[in-house]
Amino acid sequence: MLGLSARSISNILFWATRKKWLILSFLLSLSSFYLPSPEGLDSSGHRILIIVAVTLILIVSESIPLPAVAMLILIMQVILGIDTPDGVASSFMSDSVFFIMGSLMLAVAIVSQGLDKRLALFVINLTGNKTWRIATGFLAISAILSSFIGEHTVGAMMLPVALALIKNAGVGIRKATNLSTLLLFSIAYGCAIGSIGTPSGGGRNVIMIGYLAEFGMAKISYLEWMKYAYPMLLLEIPITSAVLWFTFTPSQKVMDSSVRKLKVQVAKNGKMTLDQLLAIIIFIAVFLGWVFLSPYIGLGIVALCGVFLYLSFGLVEWKQINENTNWAVILLFGAAISLGIQMKETGAALWVADQILSYLQIFFQDIGIVRWFTSVVITGLLTNLLSSAATVAVLGPIVLDMGGDPIITGLMTSIASAFAYLTVVASPTCMIIHSTGLITSSDYLKAGWKLFIISVVLLFLISHFYWPIIS
Amino acid sequence: MKILIAISSKEYSEPTLDVGMKISRELNASTTILDVGEKINEFSMKDVDLANEIIESWNIGRPGMDVLEWAYFYLIENDFIDSNAVEESFSKKILHQKSSNRAEIHLEGLTLERLNLILRNGDIIDELRDEVKTYNYDLMIIGGSGKRSMAHDFIQYIESSIFIVNNFNPDKNYRILLAVDDSPGTSKAVKYGVRVSQAFGITVDLILVSKSGEYNEDSTFALERAKKMMRRCGIKTEVFLKVGDPVLNIVEAAGEDHIIIMGASTQSPLAKFFMGSKPLNVIGKSNCPVLIVK
Incomplete structure (x- = not known):
């Protein structure tokens, strides 16, 4: 055929089957480009929605590398004539992207200090040796730490503690038991519920704050955010802990010997070094910067100050940061935010918001309920398919265009994007515990659906009864 | 190797x-x-x-x-x-x-x-x-x-x-079932069959299936060559001539105590992609180990 050898045809077939979603999205964008723009949407809005559709397909199907998706977003914006090259470039970089970059680098700097063993000792001293206390302790500490440091750091530092305990308990490290499932989910779900607590808990919170400021809708400070979100976090800790315990009740109720072995293992580590102390002090300074300075200089710049200090004090080498920072994520989120801003500017976000409102009002009369349903349920579901930050970047402008109090809507969307309970790809921590081979994809559904519903209901109650009191 | x-x-x-x-x-x-x-x-x-x-x-x-x-x-x-x-x-x-x-x-x-x-x-x-x-x-x-x-x-x-x-039991005494036909893959499969048979000292059953009941010249030639090769290498062989669907006959003859060896299909990759191939169907239906030789 066409003079090609059987081997080349086989290679082409392999490529085509592996890249079917890429091919499909290309055909889809080409055909929808020639469709007339729907009523109420001008041609640039129409085109930006094509880019959104292509982006979503390519991220979910993982058919091309993420940086390639990021570049495609930027290229298409220019080629489809939505913005000038300089315009696209300036919407690509923002304080939110600085924050995402800074916090990923801070994670590397903190993780490389060897504080994990110290953290292990702290956790174990706090919880004792009863299994339920250990699981709850894992969950609570993961939640509280990740609300400040970000979940990827906490997940990476807590995982070995759990694995060491599981291994010491004499359970094969490859064989999943209720004990291993319980402990690992306590970390993953702890990190998820923690990430809502403060703006620095996750990149998506900062993206939302960035949108609110960029669109001139509202300003929300670090402490204000905590005032809204932290009570929800604190309520979720005992609830999640109970749900996990009753879903994965382990046969070992006490982990006496494995805790003892862990203590011996950790005790070899000796006293805290000066470097470790300095690392903690710098992080506390960064936290204080977020609280007090971010209204003036931005969350992202504060995070970069932290990275600057870690590098200048020689606490971490650039090589380490360079190798362990996920540049793909930074590029993608930059591009996604730029896409979000264009959605707002071209009116595409408003058009989609109107469509959703008019369809959903067939089912719910109350516009408040519709708004709530979109910002909470749709965000929650999408976050389990995409990543949470990508979800907020794309959905943020749409929900903010639905009207209502922007702070309430923005917060609800950000918080719902943390309901990453249902799939492996929902969050980095979910992936980290899955990579151990102890958690299968179906395990996520066992407790995940209960937590998803409980969290949605809890958020409803908090946003209806608590937030009106404080705002 | x-x-x-x-x-x-x-x-x-x-x-x-x-x-x-x-x-x-x-x-x-x-x-x-x-x-x-x-x-x-x-x-x-x-x-x-x-x-x-x-x-x-x-x-x-x-x-x-x-x-x-x-x-x-x-x-x-x-x-x-x-x-x-x-x-x-x-x-x-x-x-x-x-x-x-x-x-x-x-x-x-x-x-x-x-x-x-x-x-x-x-x-x-x-x-x-x-x-x-x-x-x-x-x-x-x-x-x-x-x-x-x-x-x-x-x-x-x-x-x-x-x-x-597939479904391999180390304690079982397996025989080899070598599927012969007129395709170019057969001669490679026969060579593998000889090596495996000699290495493990197990006997070989040759099977040739015809859809119509008539065996064409190329396939009988392939069978004769396979027999000759086995004889020369001192391998005990038995020959089965069957009529009907090749896949079903091979699977049935193999049962659970044979290792099936057959050549890969030489159809074009596109045809294989859309219509499947004999080796693929044998793997799908058989209940014993299968070696596809490329």
């Missing part, structure tokens, strides 16, 4: 490893044992790497390494490796990351020139295809459990010969 043995866990991979190592030993092949771990999505890749680094510093062992560790000790216990040359412990710091998704195990003080242990992460078809293509294996050996849906992709995209160790 280079052989790749793909394993996944100690629960399911023992027969694969056992028969794979026996074949490698008898054919005096250089062997790679490979475990393909979970696919890590790009959003989380660096976070998982970071977690793995800490896990290694705790001396817990990276996920997936325990499978290779199990395989290694299995080989020692069953005398596939000389136990005098073996290190006592399987230190966790012997993993050398060669690229983002491929790591090699290096055991110090032990010469394992002809045995490699490899850990890869990613989609199983992508990883196996890449491994076979990059390192030029002649034969890939893989378990049959749960892999049936992947058989199509293996046959279609992996360039080496493939041995699917």
